[in-house]
Amino acid sequence: MRLFSFPHYKSFWRSSIAFAFFLTFLTLQTQSTPIPCNKDPYKELNLIPNKNGTVTRPNKPPESPPAPDPNLNTLVLSKDISINQSKGTWARVYLPRVALDHSSKLPLLVFYHGGGFIFLGAASTIFHNFCFNMANDVVAVIASIEYRLAPEHRLPAAYEDAVEALQWIKTNKDDWLTNYVDYSNVFLMGSSAGGNIAYNAGLRAATVDGTYNQIPKIKGLILVQPFFSGTQRTGSELRLENEPHLALCVNDALWELSLPVGVDRDHEYCNPTAGNGPKRLEIIKRRGWWVLVTGCGGDPLVDRQVQLVRLMQRKGVRVLGHFTPGDYHGVQDSDPLKARELYGVIKTFISALN
Ligand SMILES: *[C@@H]1O[C@H](CO)[C@@H](O)[C@H](O)[C@H]1NC(C)=O
Ligand SMILES: *[C@@H]1O[C@H](CO)[C@@H](O)[C@H](O)[C@H]1NC(C)=O
Numbered sequence: 001m002r003l004f005s006f007p008h009y010k011s012f013w014r015s016s017i018a019f020a021f022f023l024t025f026l027t028l029q030t031q032s033t034p035i036p037c038n039k040d041p042y043k044e045l046n047l048i049p050n051k052n053g054t055v056t057r058p059n060k061p062p063e064s065p066p067a068p069d070p071n072l073n074t075l076v077l078s079k080d081i082s083i084n085q086s087k088g089t090w091a092r093v094y095l096p097r098v099a100l101d102h103s104s105k106l107p108l109l110v111f112y113h114g115g116g117f118i119f120l121g122a123a124s125t126i127f128h129n130f131c132f133n134m135a136n137d138v139v140a141v142i143a144s145i146e147y148r149l150a151p152e153h154r155l156p157a158a159y160e161d162a163v164e165a166l167q168w169i170k171t172n173k174d175d176w177l178t179n180y181v182d183y184s185n186v187f188l189m190g191s192s193a194g195g196n197i198a199y200n201a202g203l204r205a206a207t208v209d210g211t212y213n214q215i216p217k218i219k220g221l222i223l224v225q226p227f228f229s230g231t232q233r234t235g236s237e238l239r240l241e242n243e244p245h246l247a248l249c250v251n252d253a254l255w256e257l258s259l260p261v262g263v264d265r266d267h268e269y270c271n272p273t274a275g276n277g278p279k280r281l282e283i284i285k286r287r288g289w290w291v292l293v294t295g296c297g298g299d300p301l302v303d304r305q306v307q308l309v310r311l312m313q314r315k316g317v318r319v320l321g322h323f324t325p326g327d328y329h330g331v332q333d334s335d336p337l338k339a340r341e342l343y344g345v346i347k348t349f350i351s352a353l354n
Contacts, residue, residue, distance in 0.1 A: 041253035114192030116254035137343035150258035162201030166215035195226030220290035234303035296327035
């Protein structure tokens with residue numbers, strides 16, 4: 001475990017372990033009593049289900065345009081590039097100006113945004129700002145992927161788009177990517193539902209040699225508060241049942257709308273520790289990827305994230321869990337200071353591997 005012998009890594013890892021003990025205590029209180037939902041999840045989500053299986057999303061979240069002009073006085077340039085027009089998929093690529101000025105090669109983070117598989121996009125202002133600042137702080141090129149949303153396109157549509165994006169990254173001739181990306185330093189990353197997509201798309205691409213040869217060499221996965229669930233409730237789900245940022249019944253409704261029709265929450269897309277999940281983890285080990293999982297004690301999903309880290313450890317996957325007390329699901333999208341801290345953790349992770 002050379003990674004953890006770095007001086008700055010010791011305290012980093014120690015705090016993760018200390019917090020994991022705190023979580024163990026909470027996990028012991030797990031029950032499986034079903035909880036009545038005291039909210040209308042569709043009202044909470046501001047979603048109107050239609051008879052034909054689509055939903056109407058009355059609130060259009062704010063979007064931001066890219067800024068591709070190198071003459072602009074900005075720390076990070078950005079531009080949109082089509083991936084597959086027939087599906088409406090594309091990437092917003094972020095290039096820190098330092099790369100342009102010094103002609104240096106940078107790590108590439110392929111970023112899948114959150115939004116419960118149902119909401120938001122690569123142009124959404126919250127993710128535009130998040131990726132812009134991440135490119136600047138981590139000093140990396142970011143490719144933020146626009147994928148198809150559920151329930152119009154249920155899983156695995158998002159995973160297919162995510163894998164297609166990786167194939168596109170390998171073959172496209174865009175000058176930013178070809179000139180400034182260090183292709184030995186590529187990571188799949190996502191927050192919340194995007195963390196789930198990075199995980200599942202990574203596994204899809206890694207399982208079949210034919211597909212694996214069509215994507216860039218992946219160095220690791222960065223899963224920020226990854227969105228997973230299961231039929232059995234965990235201690236943190238019960239403890240934080242009515243957490244205002246992600247109430248349990250809202251969480252369940254998101255899965256209802258995004259999983260294939262007729263499967264339950266122990267499906268491998270949703271619960272990586274159930275069924276065939278532990279076996280699938282061996283692929284990550286075989287490919288030699290490093291994994292960073294981050295989470296926080298105020299997120300109902302934290303126990304599952306810790307369970308996943310433990311399972312990976314048992315399977316011999318090179319995984320680092322970084323868990324902090326307090327906070328809430330999606331905190332990095334609304335609190336710039338928390339986002340900054342996260343960029344620091346990601347930067348440390350990436351540089352420790354080089
Ligand atoms: C589904 O129904 C909604 C609302 O009635 C409508 O706006 C939409 O065009 C329909 N979509 C399809 C694919 O039929
Ligand atoms: C785009 O997606 C369609 C539908 O999945 C597929 O048939 C086609 O090959 C894709 N096009 C490209 C350029 O990859």
